[in-house]
Amino acid sequence: MSRPVLTVENFSVDYLVDPVVHAVRDVSFTLRRGEILGLAGESGCGKSTLAYGIVRLLKPPAAIVSGRAVFHAPSAAALSSGVSPSSVVPPSVAPPSVSPSSVSAPSVSPPSASPSSVAPPSASPSSGSVSSGGDVDWGRLGAEELRAARWDRISMVFQGAMNSLNPVISIRDQFEDIFLTHRPRMSRGERRQRCGDLLERVGVDRTRLRSYPHELSGGMRQRVMIAMAMALEPPIMIMDEPTTALDVVVQRDILREISRLRDELGFAVILITHDLPLLLEISDRIAVMRHGEIVELGDAAQIYTTPRHQYTRRLLASFPSLTGSRGAFVRGATLEAS
Numbered sequence: 001m002s003r004p005v006l007t008v009e010n011f012s013v014d015y016l017v018d019p020v021v022h023a024v025r026d027v028s029f030t031l032r033r034g035e036i037l038g039l040a041g042e043s044g045c046g047k048s049t050l051a052y053g054i055v056r057l058l059k060p061p062a063a064i065v066s067g068r069a070v071f072h073a074p075s076a077a078a079l080s081s082g083v084s085p086s087s088v089v090p091p092s093v094a095p096p097s098v099s100p101s102s103v104s105a106p107s108v109s110p111p112s113a114s115p116s117s118v119a120p121p122s123a124s125p126s127s128g129s130v131s132s133g134g135d136v137d138w139g140r141l142g143a144e145e146l147r148a149a150r151w152d153r154i155s156m157v158f159q160g161a162m163n164s165l166n167p168v169i170s171i172r173d174q175f176e177d178i179f180l181t182h183r184p185r186m187s188r189g190e191r192r193q194r195c196g197d198l199l200e201r202v203g204v205d206r207t208r209l210r211s212y213p214h215e216l217s218g219g220m221r222q223r224v225m226i227a228m229a230m231a232l233e234p235p236i237m238i239m240d241e242p243t244t245a246l247d248v249v250v251q252r253d254i255l256r257e258i259s260r261l262r263d264e265l266g267f268a269v270i271l272i273t274h275d276l277p278l279l280l281e282i283s284d285r286i287a288v289m290r291h292g293e294i295v296e297l298g299d300a301a302q303i304y305t306t307p308r309h310q311y312t313r314r315l316l317a318s319f320p321s322l323t324g325s326r327g328a329f330v331r332g333a334t335l336e337a338s
């Protein structure tokens with residue numbers, strides 16, 4: 001079993017409205033290095049709130065009322081990535097108490113995923129590689145540290161992210177901006193090479209770097225966003241319905257691509273989608289959420305063959321089968337066929 005890259009402990013988020021919405025309730029889980037963890041559950045069960053909470057992108061009226069998310073970097077070396085020593089904690093430290101600073105960000109509407117959300121301009125030049133180490137409690141990071149760490153250590157692809165590319169800037173310039181901000185010492189030639197390589201990784205020809213977003217199809221734009229999220233090689237990617245706006249065939253292509261890239265590059269993914277058959281196909285483990293809680297977490301095969309929670313069984317039963325018995329078309333055969 002591979003080592004954890006992220007530990008979420010007793011994480012709870014409320015929306016401080018009247019009456020208060022307990023959107024995420026005492027959620028704990030571990031994300032292992034290189035795994036795809038699917039997050040499933042009905043609309044409104046708290047999936048996005050949990051994801052945004054982990055990366056501290058929630059805004060009032062959302063409030064993280066308990067728990068913490070600890071990122072485990074590969075080495076225990078001191079954090080040369082601009083993260084202050086005070087935020088480096090041993091994994092067993094008790095959850096931080098609620099502080100006004102933990103009452104951060106917005107409703108679940110995606111933070112404008114402009115290119116700047118792919119590469120925040122204010123990241124410190126010293127933002128190091130993901131290999132700089134230590135366990136970091138994200139709740140203890142300052143705003144600057146968070147911005148720097150967010151894309152280096154965890155990157156995100158949100159629902160409809162493809163619409164957030166800047167329409168008047170070429171794909172190349174939007175890509176290069178990431179490296180100019182986070183890897184300022186990278187040479188121009190190296191940058192250009194990397195941008196082209198990244199595009200090709202997600203199945204888009206490098207000549208498209210010259211294009212403007214409106215010249216690309218929705219699927220291509222979403223691939224570009226995924227390539228941007230991979231640009232700094234973060235060990236974790238959070239994908240919240242990354243392909244919802246696309247047709248089913250393109251959706252599946254892209255998600256299989258993500259699975260392939262994960263195999264190749266070894267990053268871990270938290271993948272949020274309503275599409276349980278798809279999660280069964282590409283996830284290593286699946287967490288099923290209901291009313292803000294994780295009611296079941298297990299290997300995808302176990303969830304599929306022997307779901308323990310009644311709600312998981314209901315969720316599985318709500319997807320039609322093409323074969324009469326669930327199975328052949330969701331797990332096993334599909335990936336081989338691709």
Ligand SMILES: Nc1ncnc2c1ncn2[C@@H]1O[C@H](COP(=O)(O)OP(=O)(O)OP(=O)(O)O)[C@@H](O)[C@H]1O
Nearest residue numbers: 015017021023042043044045046047048049107108
């Ligand atoms: N700004 C807000 N103010 C009050 N309640 C909110 C706010 N944003 C979300 N909620 C509530 O929090 C709960 C969790 O919402 P969330 O969007 O995280 O669920 P979800 O599982 O991601 O849903 P979906 O699959 O539809 O995206 C829901 O009951 C929702 O109505």
